Amino acid sequence: MAATHPFLCAPEVSGMTGIAAHPAPTPARRGFGIVERLSARAVAGAALGLLLLVQFTQVFRRAINWDEFWHYNHLIQFQNGELARPLNTLHVRAFSWVTDLPGNAVDHIVVIRLFMFGCELAIVAGIIALATRFTDRVTGLLCALAYLSFPFVFQHGYSFRFDPPSTALMMGALWVLAVRPLDVRSMLGAGLLIGTALMVTIKIVLLLPAFAGILWWRWSERRFAWDYVVRVAVTGAIALASAGVIFALHSRGIAGVASENAANIVEGSGATMFALEAKPYWPVAIAAAQMAPLVTLLLALFPIALWKWKATRAEKIALVGLYLPLTTLLFYHNTAPYYYVFMLPWVLIACSIAMPFINARITASGTAALFLVFGLIGYAFEEESPIDKQRALIDTAYATFPKDTAYFDFMGMLAERPKANPFVTPATLKQYHLANRSIYRAAMEERPVPLLVDDDYQFQQLFAEPYVPTLTEGGVPHFSPEDAEALRDTYLHWWGPFYLAGEDIPSGSEPYRFEIRVPGTYTVEGGALALDGRTYRPGEIVTIDRGAHVVTGSREKPARIIWGERLHRPSTPPPDKPYFMGW
Structure with missing residues (x-):
């Protein structure tokens, strides 16, 4: 049975199976009379609807993120029979x-x-329902508002990634598991959902504390009957079996040995994602706390609210379990802004018991208005979207x-x-750096790579003069010395972000020696030259093999x-940078 404390508004009677009726509100509770409750629900619902509507426009307006392009690559690789990742690629089927x-x-x-926006709507509905399970409908709406107004969720809640569907x-x-009785239908439903989510992304293991807390709570409601343990075990077995079936079916279209690929992915993910070391995205967490002060306050109030909450130990364990995914920011590697779409819902459900601390000062309607304002401020100050530039390029x-x-x-x-x-x-x-392996030089030795696209900071720095090696957020070089030398010596700026393999040959009479790492057809531009003993005029085509070459004569x-057979350079100037939006 849900608990009450002096700051909590009383929940309404729920019609859900297995949920007891909650006590009626008392007039002594500041700001939560019947009129306030009705108006607060209307204000919170309207604010949530408006923020969702504004965010929906961003689906079409906001520039494509680099992760979205990479996920789209999976679709093309799958169609070409080149996809070699059986895990975290179920989206190619959809x-x-x-x-x-x-x-x-x-x-x-x-x-x-x-579709991703539809997934976000399901997440929002889940936050409302589960927060209501612990408090009331108004607080559930406010928790959903807190989620949607969070800057990184507002920007990435609809992104083409694993996070929204999982x-x-x-x-x-x-x-x-939290609301329905664990009968056969519930066991099948929960098992299939979890098994499918596991095939969408293996990082759902980070949510284990949230599920463990809820299951402990529900078990306590059944007075720790062992038949409930059996039902949970059956649900887990259904989840693993469904994941196994999906894996087997999905692997049929995957290049290579699927079981070996999956083992390598899991091993590599564990070694990289959960290493005990400084994480590259800790500054992002600090920025998030500063950009969303009301959500940050809510997270900070949770321990106090939990201490004051008059509830059973099992209910408190459930809320602590829901709150624990917040700690993944300390040890999980990939906590970039889009990660908050995945991590934050469970934490905000737990923080539903802290929401009344804020409401008691400014009323629930005021809290809803503040969340709406913070969300709209983030939208108003977003940089101009270069999505049309991306299309043009x-x-x-x-x-x-x-x-x-x-x-x-x-x-x-x-x-x-x-x-x-890659x-x-x-x-x-980091993996290549630790293995002391080359990325680009080795790739050029395997096959001709005539084009380089400058679509990230690392390439901008690579071709800057003078070249100064830079480090990633994880503290490793963007390019090994061998790779940097090979790239800078191979590619020439052609148009916009496009660099082509080629060589600039100065005037004079001294022999000019150079190395070709990209064999193929080249076009002569500028002045005439004698290459490997044969003279070529501007506009003529020359086929050049890999290796050393010499230009002689005056x-x-x-x-x-320049690589290519008289490629047509656009007559219009290229779009100005940037081609991507920041976090």
């Missing part, structure tokens, strides 16, 4: 059809965002470079061209050889 729609990757990702699935499972690349043109970039912005390097996140770079003007 969204492969999107690539057949008109437009390019930007337009396709926007379509997928509509969180929605787990929220559905937790609602079943992708269209230019596809119209200019042949379909088999391999390229280097950060996240795989040109999904329909073969990407030659998604170079801090975690990826050169009246500087010359350039």
Whole structure:
């Protein structure tokens, strides 16, 4: 039975199975008379609806994030039979059809965002329902408002990532376990939801404390009867079995040995994501606390509220379990802003008991208004979206470079061209750094990579003069010395963010020696030159093999050889940077 304390508004009678009626509100509770409760519900509901409507416009307006491009890459890899990741790639089954729609990757990702927004709506509904389970409907609405107004959730709650669908699935499972009797239908439903979520992303293991606390609470309601333990075990078995079936079916379209790939992913994730060391995104957590002061206050008030809450030990254990995912910010590696979409719902459900501390000072309607204001302030001060620039750059690349043109970039912005390097996140770079392995030089030795796309800070710094090596947030170099030398010696700026393999040859009469790491067809530009004993004039085509070459003879003007067969450089100036929005 839900508890009350002097700051809590009394919950309403619920019609849900297994939930006892809550005591009626007393006039002595400041700001929570019947009129205030009705108006607070209307204000909170209206504020939530308005904020959702404003956020929905962002689905179409906000620039595509680098992670979204990388997830879209998975769809193309799967269609080409090149996807070698059996875990964390279930989205390719759901969204492969999107690539057949008109437009390019930007337009396709926007379509997928509509589904992600639907997942966020399910998360919001779950927060309301579960927070109401501990408090009342008004507080549930306020907790949902707190979630939606949080800057990183407002920006990334609809992003094409694992977080929205996995969180929605787990929220559905937790609602079943917290509200419904654990009968056969509930066991099947919760098990299937958890098993599917496990195949969406293995990081749902971070939610174990939240589920353990709820299960302990529900077990206590059954006076610790052992038949409930059996039902929970059956639910877990259903979850594992359903995950296994989905894995087996999904693996049929995966390149390589699926079991070995999965083992490598789990081993690599454990070694990198849970290492006890300084985490690259701790500054992000500090920034989040500063940008959302009301949510930060709510999180800070939870221990006090829990101490004062007149409830059973089991209920308090359930709330502590829900609150514990907040501690993942201390030890989990990948806590970038989009992670808060996944982590924050459970914590805010726990903090429902702290909400009345704020309401007692400014009323529930005032709290709702403040959350709305904070959300709208974040929206008003967002930088201009370069989503149209992204469309233009992708269209230019596809119209200019042949379909088999391999390229280097950060996240795989040109999904329909073969990407030659991995998604170079801090975690990826750390793994290569610890293994003392080359990324780019080794890739160029395996196959020709004529194109480099400058779509991230690391490439901007690479081609800056003078070049100063930079470090990731995790403290490792963006490029090894060998990779930096090979890239700077291979690629020349061509147009906008596009760099092509080539060589600038100065005027003069001295022999000029250089190395070609990208064999293929090149076009001569500028002045005439004698390459490997043969003279070429501007506009002529030359096929150059990998290795050392020499330009001889007198050169009246500087010359350039640039990869490609008379590629048409756009006559219009390229879009100005930036091409992406910040966190």
